[in-house]
Amino acid sequence: MTLSLNLTEEQILNLAPDAGSVKSGKELANPSKWVSKGANDRALWGECQGSGSKPYQTQVDLANIAFKCSCPSRKFPCKHGLGLLLHYARQSSSFTVTDEPEWVSSWLSKREEKQEKQTEKKDKPVDEAAQTKRLQAREQKVNDGIEDLRLWISDIIRNGIISMPEKGAAWFEQMAKRMVDAQASGLANQVRNLSDSPFYSEGWQSGFMDQLLQLYLLIEGYRNSETQDPTLLQDIRTGIGFTQKQEELKEQPGITDDWLVLAKQSTERDNITTERCWLYGTNTNQYALILQFIARGQLAQSILTPGMFVNAELVFYPSVLSMRALIKQQNSTSSHKTYQGLNNWKEVAIAETTAFALLPFRSERPYLVRQLKPVRHKDEWWLQDSNGEIMLLKESHRYIWKLLSISGGTPLDAALLGKEDKYKVVGIWNNGEYIIL
Numbered sequence: 001m002t003l004s005l006n007l008t009e010e011q012i013l014n015l016a017p018d019a020g021s022v023k024s025g026k027e028l029a030n031p032s033k034w035v036s037k038g039a040n041d042r043a044l045w046g047e048c049q050g051s052g053s054k055p056y057q058t059q060v061d062l063a064n065i066a067f068k069c070s071c072p073s074r075k076f077p078c079k080h081g082l083g084l085l086l087h088y089a090r091q092s093s094s095f096t097v098t099d100e101p102e103w104v105s106s107w108l109s110k111r112e113e114k115q116e117k118q119t120e121k122k123d124k125p126v127d128e129a130a131q132t133k134r135l136q137a138r139e140q141k142v143n144d145g146i147e148d149l150r151l152w153i154s155d156i157i158r159n160g161i162i163s164m165p166e167k168g169a170a171w172f173e174q175m176a177k178r179m180v181d182a183q184a185s186g187l188a189n190q191v192r193n194l195s196d197s198p199f200y201s202e203g204w205q206s207g208f209m210d211q212l213l214q215l216y217l218l219i220e221g222y223r224n225s226e227t228q229d230p231t232l233l234q235d236i237r238t239g240i241g242f243t244q245k246q247e248e249l250k251e252q253p254g255i256t257d258d259w260l261v262l263a264k265q266s267t268e269r270d271n272i273t274t275e276r277c278w279l280y281g282t283n284t285n286q287y288a289l290i291l292q293f294i295a296r297g298q299l300a301q302s303i304l305t306p307g308m309f310v311n312a313e314l315v316f317y318p319s320v321l322s323m324r325a326l327i328k329q330q331n332s333t334s335s336h337k338t339y340q341g342l343n344n345w346k347e348v349a350i351a352e353t354t355a356f357a358l359l360p361f362r363s364e365r366p367y368l369v370r371q372l373k374p375v376r377h378k379d380e381w382w383l384q385d386s387n388g389e390i391m392l393l394k395e396s397h398r399y400i401w402k403l404l405s406i407s408g409g410t411p412l413d414a415a416l417l418g419k420e421d422k423y424k425v426v427g428i429w430n431n432g433e434y435i436i437l
Contacts, residue, residue, distance in 0.1 A: 007065075011303055012086050015065070017075045021082060028083025031094055039088060039095040045104045046084045058084050059104050061111060068107055138183050142240060145182020146219045149175065149191075153216055161208060165199035179241075186241035190215050210420075214361040221361075234318040235359055244317060246326055254315035254328045257281035258337045259288065260434065261304045262366055262415045263426035271295065277304040278366045278417065278426070279314075279325075282337030287366050288314050288325040302327050306427065306436045309337065321359045341368035341413060344385040352420060364419045366426070371411035374403055383425070386411070394424040399437040406430055 016022045027033075028048065035055045037046035043062055047055035056071040058080040067081035077085075088095055100108070152175050156164075172195035179188035190211070197208045221228060221236045228236065238244075259279040267274050277290040292301055304310065314325040342348055348367055355362065372383040375390060381400050382390040393400070403425060406412075415427040415434075427436050 007085070007089060009086060009089055012082065012089060015077055015085075016082055017077070021075055021077075021079050024079035025082030025086055028079055029086035029090060030083075031087070031091065033083065034087070037084070037087075037095050038098050038100065039092070040097055040100060042108060043100055043104055044084055044088050044095070045100060046080075046087075048080050048083070056080055057103055059107055060085050061108060064111075066111065141182045142184050142222075145179055145184050145187070146222065148178055148182075149187060149219060150216075153212060156212065161205060161212075164197070164208065165204075169195050184241045186239045187215070187219070188241070190218070190239075207422075218361045229320070231318055231320050232359075235320060235362075238317070238319075238324075239361060249315050249317065249326060250328050252315050254313040254325075255281065255284060255286060256311070256313040256329075257283045257286065258309055258311050259314070260337070260339070261306050261308050261310065263417060263436070264304060264306050275304075277302075279304075279310075280339065280366065280368065280415070282309075282339055285340045287323060288316070289323050289365075290314075290327060291324055302330060307434050319359070321355055321362060323362075323365060339368060341370045343370055344387050345369075345389045345391050346387070348391075348416075348423075355419075362419070364417055364422075367416045367418075367423075368413065369416060370413050372414045373407065373409060373411040374400065383414070383423070384411075391421065391423060394418055394422045396424075399425060402437055403428065406435060 013022050013025070016025060031037075033048055035047040035049055037044070039045070041062070044060040046058050048058055049055045050071060056069055058067075058069045058071075058078075060067055060081060067077040069078045069080045071078055071080055073079070099105075172191055176188040176191040176195075179185070179191060194208065194211055194215070197211070198204050199208075218236060218239045221232075222240055225233055225236070234244075259281055262278045262280050264278075265276040273294045275290075275292040275294060277292070279288040279290060280286075281288065290302065290304060310330055312330040313328045315328050316322040316325045342351065348369060351367070355365070369385070371386045374393070375382050375384045377390060381393045381396040383393055384390045406428065407430070413429040414425050416423040417426050418424055425437050427434055429435070
């Protein structure tokens with residue numbers, strides 16, 4: 001008797017905290033490394049002989065994909081947990097299906113008890129008075145933080161930005177932490193983005209001022225909340241750092257389509273990985289951003305691989321420019337759908353003008369543009385459209401040679417990510433196949 005595991009090797013290895021753990025985990029996915037091992041519908045467990053006299057006791061909660069191991073490693077999951085799970089994915093028939101030993105059942109019982117307490121807490125009636133009081137307290141914290149941020153921005157403008165490269169990351173991080181204390185995480189992220197400006201590249205001043213002014217527009221919009229359109233106000237509050245409960249969103253009707261995953265961006269801060277997955281609806285011609293926050297050692301709620309098609313119902317967050325969404329229901333599909341796209345850079349400029357008129361402090365977004373080819377101009381790489389108009393490529397050094405090798409310098413349909421006059425190619429179509437760059 002064997003038990004099924006709905007995880008691929010790729011998904012298991014994505015749980016690894018670093019490349020070293022991936023390598024070590026693969027080495028431990030070997031039956032010779034395990035003194036004993038077992039499985040049932042609740043968990044996997046095994047004893048792996050290490051450098052000590054006693055083997056390390058490793059266990060995996062299959063219901064929630066959680067790990068525990070008696071080894072001294074501070075990495076999570078450790079190489080033993082990865083190795084055990086990977087070994088089971090490859091050779092589940094070599095595991096004895098039986099009741100778990102006491103050291104496993106005890107761990108599972110504690111986890112179940114904790115989950116029950118969380119459920120009880122969730123099911124308790126909402127104290128609306130207390131909830132209103134907490135919200136008012138947060139609003140006050142945000143307002144106080146915004147006043148400090150306005151003063152900070154005013155000082156930058158008053159003193160000039162020429163000294164910004166000398167400030168260093170710590171100077172920006174101090175204000176970012178102030179925004180975190182003010183419970184305005186969105187503002188904290190934008191301050192950190194200012195710190196990431198390419199200060200030693202020519203023309204950095206323009207990009208820096210653009211970000212600074214968008215930050216100012218956002219906080220001024222929040223300070224004048226009573227005069228804002230309700231939907232725009234939701235965008236403003238999201239930019240500040242207020243969140244909306246996903247359970248409430250999922251109760252709303254969504255948009256069902258065959259979505260192509262155009263690109264995935266991953267960043268990590270404080271052991272939290274942020275995934276930004278960009279999707280394109282082949283029937284609705286709608287773009288979507290799926291944002292996921294993944295604690296180290298945990299699986300993403302949805303596994304989205306660039307280039308794959310998924311049939312899914314997406315619910316979009318309230319916005320004057322709908323882009324961010326969550327997956328309400330997902331089904332796999334192998335069908336390759338046709339797509340629409342803009343024809344040239346002029347159409348991109350028109351779309352950008354419309355978008356900024358609606359939401360001037362937004363971030364980058366995707367576009368599909370037909371028949372673009374890379375050209376060399378003034379010692380830099382540009383993309384030329386069918387009308388001969390060109391747009392400078394962003395971060396071209398990361399993918400230009402792959403783009404040239406595939407296209408041979410001929411025009412191809414491309415998926416872009418960016419805004420205004422800054423775009424990078426994330427994928428191209430070659431002979432009907434979408435290729436990730």
